Amino acid sequence: MTNIKNLxxxxxxxxxxxxxxxxxLVEVTKINLKINSLESEIEELYKKIGMDVFQKYMNGxxxxxxxxxQECDLIKTKxxxxxxxxxxxALLKGFKFCQKCNSEIEAxxxxxxxCGSMQNE
Ligand SMILES: [Zn+2]
Numbered sequence: 001m002t003n004i005k006n007l008x009x010x011x012x013x014x015x016x017x018x019x020x021x022x023x024x025l026v027e028v029t030k031i032n033l034k035i036n037s038l039e040s041e042i043e044e045l046y047k048k049i050g051m052d053v054f055q056k057y058m059n060g061x062x063x064x065x066x067x068x069x070q071e072c073d074l075i076k077t078k079x080x081x082x083x084x085x086x087x088x089x090a091l092l093k094g095f096k097f098c099q100k101c102n103s104e105i106e107a108x109x110x111x112x113x114x115c116g117s118m119q120n121e
Contacts, residue, residue, distance in 0.1 A: 003046075014098050027089075031085045039082065041078055042079070049071050095107055098115060099117065101117070
């Protein structure tokens with residue numbers, strides 16, 4: 001009787017962990033979609049900067065030290081967001097990124113197997 005109860009509990013646990021795994025997978029897919037859209041936004045900003053520089057060149061403005069702080073700030077913000085999303089996705093898959101070389105390593109590792117640097121929590 002106890003064995004059957006234990007078996008039932010085991011099956012329930014396996015089922016629950018399967019549900020969690022598939023929820024994590026959905027979350028990882030959502031994160032990847034968000035990363036793709038951020039990367040397209042960055043591409044658009046690069047294009048805008050390039051077009052502006054070329055326009056100035058065509059207009060004979062030799063002052064090509066143009067200020068693109070706003071665009072560059074936006075791009076940096078988006079790259080930061082992508083890094084955070086990648087870390088979130090990695091954690092859902094049981095990984096994290098090495099703080100030094102940025103390799104994907106197992107979440108519980110204290111030292112990076114690639115570069116050997118210690119990971120601070
Ligand atoms: Zn490393």
